[in-house]
Amino acid sequence: MLKGRHLIDPMDFSLEELDDILLLAEKIIAKPENFSEALKGKILATLFYEPSTRTRFSFEAAMLRLGGQVIGFSEPNASSVSKGESVADTIRTVSCYADIAVMRHPKEGAPRVASMYSDIPLINAGDGGHQHPTQTLTDLLTIKSVKGNLSNLTIGFCGDLKFGRTVHSLIKAITRYDNIRIILISPEELKVPDYIRNEILIKKNIDYKEAERIEDEIGNLDILYMTRVQKERFFNEDDYLRLKDRFILDEDKMDLAPDSMMVMHPLPRVNEISYEIDNDPRAMYFKQAKYGMYARMALMMKLLGVE
Amino acid sequence: MLRINSIKNGFVIDHIKAGLGIKIFNYLGLDNADYTVALIMNADSKKLGKKDIIKIETQMDLDYTVLGFIDPNITIDVIENSAIREKIKLSLPDRVENVMKCKNPRCITSVEKYIPQVFYLVDHSKGEYRCTYCDEIYRVSES
Numbered sequence: 427m428l429k430g431r432h433l434i435d436p437m438d439f440s441l442e443e444l445d446d447i448l449l450l451a452e453k454i455i456a457k458p459e460n461f462s463e464a465l466k467g468k469i470l471a472t473l474f475y476e477p478s479t480r481t482r483f484s485f486e487a488a489m490l491r492l493g494g495q496v497i498g499f500s501e502p503n504a505s506s507v508s509k510g511e512s513v514a515d516t517i518r519t520v521s522c523y524a525d526i527a528v529m530r531h532p533k534e535g536a537p538r539v540a541s542m543y544s545d546i547p548l549i550n551a552g553d554g555g556h557q558h559p560t561q562t563l564t565d566l567l568t569i570k571s572v573k574g575n576l577s578n579l580t581i582g583f584c585g586d587l588k589f590g591r592t593v594h595s596l597i598k599a600i601t602r603y604d605n606i607r608i609i610l611i612s613p614e615e616l617k618v619p620d621y622i623r624n625e626i627l628i629k630k631n632i633d634y635k636e637a638e639r640i641e642d643e644i645g646n647l648d649i650l651y652m653t654r655v656q657k658e659r660f661f662n663e664d665d666y667l668r669l670k671d672r673f674i675l676d677e678d679k680m681d682l683a684p685d686s687m688m689v690m691h692p693l694p695r696v697n698e699i700s701y702e703i704d705n706d707p708r709a710m711y712f713k714q715a716k717y718g719m720y721a722r723m724a725l726m727m728k729l730l731g732v733e
Numbered sequence: 734m735l736r737i738n739s740i741k742n743g744f745v746i747d748h749i750k751a752g753l754g755i756k757i758f759n760y761l762g763l764d765n766a767d768y769t770v771a772l773i774m775n776a777d778s779k780k781l782g783k784k785d786i787i788k789i790e791t792q793m794d795l796d797y798t799v800l801g802f803i804d805p806n807i808t809i810d811v812i813e814n815s816a817i818r819e820k821i822k823l824s825l826p827d828r829v830e831n832v833m834k835c836k837n838p839r840c841i842t843s844v845e846k847y848i849p850q851v852f853y854l855v856d857h858s859k860g861e862y863r864c865t866y867c868d869e870i871y872r873v874s875e876s
Contacts, residue, residue, distance in 0.1 A: 512845050533841040535866025539848055554839045556867055621868045625855060 429731030432541040434550045436559045436599040443728075444566065444599065450733065451567050451717075451724035458491065461723065464732055465494035471524035472498030473516065474551070475531040480693055480715065481551050481560070485528050488722040497524060514543040521545040526730055528560075529553075532658075547729035555589030555656075561692050562595040563725060564718035568710060569600075569649065571717065572688055577604040582643050584611040585653035585673050585698055587618045592692040593653055594622055601632050608634040609643045613672050615665065616655070640673060644683045650675070652691045652698055652711075676700040683708065690714060740769070744795065745810040746787040751775050753804050754785025760799065763789070781806075798826040802873065805860075825873070827854050829862065833871065840867035 428443055439447075454461050470489040474482055478500075486496045513531065517540040520527055527544065529537045530551040537550035552558040570576055581600065583593050587610055597618070600606055608627065610618055617636065618627075627634045637643050644650060655670045657663075675689065680703055691699060691711040703709050727733060749757060754774055763770045769790035778784035800807055801823035811819040831850050835842050842848050842864075852862040852871065860873035 512847065513841070514845075514847070531841070532839075533844060534837065534839045534868075535841040535864070536845075538866050539841050539845065553841075554867075556839075619868070620870045621855075621863060624861075624870070625863070 428728040430547060431729060432537075432544065432548045432550075433559050433725065433729070434538050434541055434548070435557050436562045436595045438559070441602050444563070447563060447721070447724045447728055448567050448570055450727060451563075451720045452571075454723050455571075455717075455720050461492055461727075463493040464727055465489065465492035465730060468492075468494040468525045468730060468732075469523065470494060470496045470498075470726065471520045471527040472496060472500070473520065473527060473529040473531075474498065474500045475502045475529070475536070476552070477501065478530050478551070480718075481530065484715070484718045485549075485551065485560075485722055488719050488726060491719070492723055492727065494525075494726075513540045516540070517544045517548065526726055549725065549729070552591055554591070556591050557595045557598075558591040558692070559595050559599075560722055560725065561592040561718070562599045563721040564714055565592070565596050565651075565690060565692075566599060567717045567721045568690065568714045569688070572710060572713075573648065576600065577606070579603075579605075579648045580607040580609065580646055581649045581651060582609040582611055582640075582647045583618075583651045583653070584640055584675075586616045586655045586669075587612040587653070588616040589656055590653040593618070593651065596651065597622055598626055601626055601630055606632065608632055609647065610634065610636045611638065611640055611643060611673065612636075613638070613669055615669060640675065640679050641682055644679055644687070647683065647687050649688045649690060650683070652689065652695075654691075654694065654696050654698055671697070674698055674700065675703060677702050680706060680708070739815060740788050740790045740812055741815050743768075743789045743791050743812050744787075744793075745812060746789070746800070746807060747784070747810065748778070748781065748806055748808045749785040749787065750781065750804050750806065751783035751785055754787060757785075757800065757803055757807075758787060760803065761787075761789075761795070763787070766791075797821065797823055798829065799832050801826050802829050802832055805873075825854055825857060825860060828852070833862075835864040835867060835869055836871075837864065837867050837869040840864060840869065842866060 489496050513536050526547045528549040528551045531553050534554035534556035541548045657666050688710045758772050771788040773786040775783045805825045807823045809821040810817045829852050851865040855861050855863045862871050
C-alpha cells in the first residue's frame with residue numbers, strides 16, 4: 427500500500443511496489459486520456475531550493491495532465507526560506523495547503539528530514555549529490571519499455587559516479603533485480619561513494635568492476651548510463667576543470683558498441699555525449715524525459731491512493 | 734603498584750582501551766563530581782597490554798549505549814555494599830543519537846542545527862556507522 431507514503435530513497439519501496447508503479451505508468455502511456463481527471467481537486471507543492479528545469483517541469487506537467495493543480499517556488503530567494511526558515515517548518519506549513527509535495531534541495535538528507543515533519547506524502551526530487559529516486563523510476567520505466575525486462579543486464583555507469591545522485595539511486599534499485607552486472611567507469615577522484623560500494627555492491631554480492639576507459643568496456647554493455655560532471659558539486663573549481671572533459675561519448679566509441687545497447691543520460695548534458703549521437707537509434711535520453719513524466723504521474727496517483 | 738581503595742557503592746568501568754579513559758571521564762562529566770572518582774590510566778592488562786579504569790563512588794544512570802559506542806570492549810561492574818551486584822558487557826549499539834556529528838559539509842545537519850544527529854551501525858566488525866540523512870560512513874575509531 428503506497429497511499430500516504432514518502433519516497434525519499436529508492437529502497438523505501440519494495441520491488442513489488444516499484445513494479446506496481448511501473449505497471450500503472452505503462453497503463454497511462456497506453457491510454458493517457460483515461461487519467462486526465464485522476465487527480466482533479468488535488469494540489470502539488472513544488473519546493474525547489476536548487477535550480478531545476480527538467481524535473482520541476484516534469485512534475486508540474488504530470489500533475490496538470492492528471493487534472494490537478496500546482497503551487498510552489500522554484501528558487502529559495504523568492505520564499506520565506508530566504509528568511510532562514512527550516513525545512514521542517516516549511517513542510518509543516520505547506521502540509522496545510524497541499525495534498526502532496528516534491529522537494530529538491532542542495533543539502534543531502536534534507537527531504538528525509540522534511541518527511542519526518544510532513545503530514546502529506548513527500549517526494550525527493552534530488553538532494554545534493556545523494557539520491558534522486560524519481561529519476562530512478564524514470565530510468566527503470568525506460569529500461570523496461572526498451573529491453574522488455576529489468577533482469578539479466580550489464581550496465582555501464584560513466585562519468586561522475588561520486589556526486590551523480592541518479593547513479594546512486596539507480597544502482598540501489600536495479601541491483602534488486604536478478605543477474606545484474608555493473609561496470610563503473612570513472613576517474614579515481616569521481617568513484618562511487620563507500621556506502622554504495624560497501625553496502626550495495628559488496629554486501630549484496632553484485633558482479634561489478636571498476637574501469638577507466640569507455641572503449642575497453644562498451645562492447646559488453648546492454649546499457650551505457652552517461653552522466654555530467656557537475657560544476658555545482660565541487661568546492662574547488664580547479665578540480666572541476668581538470669575532470670570535466672575526461673569521458674566523452676562520440677561516434678568512434680559508439681562504433682564499438684553492440685547494436686542493441688541503450689545510451690541513457692539523466693540530462694542536462696554539457697559535452698559528455700557528442701551531438702552527432704543524438705540521431706543514433708541507440709540514444710534513448712530524450713525518450714527518457716518523456717517516460718519521466720509518466721513515471722511521476724503514476725507515482726503521485728499511488729501516493730495519493732487514486733487509481 | 735598504585736593502590737586505589739575498593740568502592741562500596743558505585744561502578745568500576747574496566748577494560749577501557751588505553752587512552753579512551755579520559756574521553757569517558759569527560760563524557761560522564763566526572764570532572765565536576767562531588768563524590769570519589771578515580772581515573773587510572775595505562776594499568777597493566779593481560780588481555781589488552783595496557784588499559785584504563787574508572788571507579789565511581791556513587792549511584793548514577795550510566796548510558797551503556799554511548800559507552801558501548803566509545804569502546805565496545807568495556808566491562809562495567811555495578812557495586813553494592815562492596816560486592817559486585819552485576820557485571821555488564823557492552824557492545825556497539827545499533828543506533829546512536831547526538832553522540833557524534835556528521836562531518837559531510839553537504840549534509841543537511843551541517844546547516845540546520847535542530848536535527849538530531851542519528852547514526853546506524855552498518856558493519857559490526859569494522860565498527861562502521863552511517864549517517865541516517867546523507868549516508869556518509871564513519872568508523873568509531875575516527876569519531
